[in-house]
Amino acid sequence: MSTALQIHASGIKLPVSLIPSTTKQISRASKRVGRIRCSATTPNKKYTIAVLPGDGIGTEVTPVAVEALRLAGSLEGIDFEFKEMLVGGAAYEATGVPFPEETLKAFLESDAVYLGAVGITKKMPSSDHLPKHLRPEVGLMRIRRALGVYANLRPITVFPQLLEASSLKRSVTEEVDFMIIRELAGGLYYGKPRGFGINEKGEETGFCTEIYSSSEVDRVARIAFDMAMERRGKVCSVDKATVLESSRLWRKRVTIMSEEYPEVDLSHMLVDTSGMELIRYPKQFDVLLTTNVFGDILSDVAAMITGGIGMLPSACIGGPGPQLFEPVHGSAPDIEGEDVANPLAAVLTAVMLLRYGLKEEAVAKRIENAIFDTLNEGFRTRDIPTPGAKIVGCKKMGEEILKSLYVRVPPYQLN
Numbered sequence: 001m002s003t004a005l006q007i008h009a010s011g012i013k014l015p016v017s018l019i020p021s022t023t024k025q026i027s028r029a030s031k032r033v034g035r036i037r038c039s040a041t042t043p044n045k046k047y048t049i050a051v052l053p054g055d056g057i058g059t060e061v062t063p064v065a066v067e068a069l070r071l072a073g074s075l076e077g078i079d080f081e082f083k084e085m086l087v088g089g090a091a092y093e094a095t096g097v098p099f100p101e102e103t104l105k106a107f108l109e110s111d112a113v114y115l116g117a118v119g120i121t122k123k124m125p126s127s128d129h130l131p132k133h134l135r136p137e138v139g140l141m142r143i144r145r146a147l148g149v150y151a152n153l154r155p156i157t158v159f160p161q162l163l164e165a166s167s168l169k170r171s172v173t174e175e176v177d178f179m180i181i182r183e184l185a186g187g188l189y190y191g192k193p194r195g196f197g198i199n200e201k202g203e204e205t206g207f208c209t210e211i212y213s214s215s216e217v218d219r220v221a222r223i224a225f226d227m228a229m230e231r232r233g234k235v236c237s238v239d240k241a242t243v244l245e246s247s248r249l250w251r252k253r254v255t256i257m258s259e260e261y262p263e264v265d266l267s268h269m270l271v272d273t274s275g276m277e278l279i280r281y282p283k284q285f286d287v288l289l290t291t292n293v294f295g296d297i298l299s300d301v302a303a304m305i306t307g308g309i310g311m312l313p314s315a316c317i318g319g320p321g322p323q324l325f326e327p328v329h330g331s332a333p334d335i336e337g338e339d340v341a342n343p344l345a346a347v348l349t350a351v352m353l354l355r356y357g358l359k360e361e362a363v364a365k366r367i368e369n370a371i372f373d374t375l376n377e378g379f380r381t382r383d384i385p386t387p388g389a390k391i392v393g394c395k396k397m398g399e400e401i402l403k404s405l406y407v408r409v410p411p412y413q414l415n
């Protein structure tokens with residue numbers, strides 16, 4: 001079905017006058033399109049979301065997620081206020097620091113924080129000339145710290161439409177569905193001492209410290225065990241306990257925690273083996289719990305099961321206030337500005353914001369269904385090609401998701 005389209009401020013085209021903000025508008029639109037089925041009422045709930053597009057493709061994929069949230073929310077009687085803020089290289093350029101005070105203040109008034117990506121860009125292809133505290137990535141690390149989030153949920157879910165998009169065989173990837181839980185607030189990325197020095201031979205050295213305390217391990221392990229209870233009851237804890245003291249403590253605390261969860265089957269795996277097992281037989285995993293650095297690396301490996309890094313969303317949870325939601329990918333300077341980035345990781349991140357942050361499952365389901373439907377219609381970005389697919393850009397993919405939300409919603413998916 002074709003609908004007139006209007007260019008929204010974000011550059012994404014929305015179906016004209018199908019931008020419902022009131023019940024009347026929705027029912028008018030519904031009559032015109034004839035296929036809209038929704039349970040919208042006058043907006044009765046309002047959420048404020050701090051939105052930080054960041055750098056590179058972060059600025060391209062974030063508007064898609066925002067428009068999906070706005071539209072799906074309005075269909076469920078939820079009104080979002082989006083407060084756009086600076087972070088990373090964009091913030092450094094405008095304010096001289098990658099994490100400005102105003103951005104932090106905005107967090108305190110928000111119900112959730114959404115971040116696109118930070119990092120190097122075509123304009124700033126390296127940040128090596130900057131002191132560490134001014135690098136774009138430090139903006140993100142500070143945000144995670146400021147929000148007190150310590151568990152990063154990275155679901156590895158294979159869409160059946162994308163089985164041919166993976167570099168792995170269908171028989172390996174089919175029906176894979178597991179959750180990587182990456183410790184996010186400690187370990188190698190934050191440990192002290194760290195820095196540069198000169199050794200006894202007069203050579204330059206660089207050093208970092210991986211340090212975990214028992215409480216840091218316990219709190220993230222609890223999230224993993226609780227999640228396993230809701231899923232298939234298995235936790236695989238990944239470490240390098242044969243070599244690292246920090247991993248020995250990790251393994252000990254996870255084992256102690258497992259005593260509180262007799263229904264959960266706990267196993268331990270060394271990180272190098274886990275890299276291999278993720279590619280050999282990923283179906284064995286249900287919840288994969290691991291440290292900050294191992295989780296960072298293994299989730300990019302696991303991305304290839306799903307088709308690519310453009311498919312992985314994440315939720316950073318556990319903090320006392322608003323939680324943080326960010327796609328797993330970075331600023332991708334190699335494709336920045338070309339309108340080819342895959343926005344699905346960003347939109348799936350919006351789903352996680354709704355599900356884990358705001359507990360608005362109905363809206364989350366609407367967006368999830370719209371993604372499913374868009375893939376069913378054959379639309380793909382170029383990073384996830386499948387035979388016979390229609391390869392489209394980032395904006396067009398966004399428009400198709402919005403159309404799925406409005407127009408193509410299969411009846412079985414809604415009330």
Ligand SMILES: NC(=O)C1=CN([C@@H]2O[C@H](COP(=O)(O)OP(=O)(O)OC[C@H]3O[C@@H](n4cnc5c(N)ncnc54)[C@H](O)[C@@H]3O)[C@@H](O)[C@H]2O)C=CC1
Pocket residue numbers: 057061116117118119120137140309310311326327328329330331332333334335340341342343345383
């Ligand atoms: N959460 C964050 O903000 C993250 C930031 N970074 C930063 O991003 C910058 C670039 O790092 P890279 O190693 O290049 O990692 P990257 O994730 O930005 O890109 C890796 C590769 O995946 C592709 N890719 C990434 N996202 C994609 C998408 N949505 N659609 C299609 N293709 C996609 C890129 O084109 C590139 O070839 C660095 O400054 C890094 O520190 C990296 C990872 C996460």
Ligand SMILES: CC(C)CC(=O)C(=O)O
Pocket residue numbers: 137138140141296328
């Ligand atoms: C700034 C980096 C630690 C970001 C990253 O690679 C990630 O969180 O996956």
Ligand SMILES: [Mg+2]
Pocket residue numbers: 296297300328
């Ligand atoms: Mg990473």
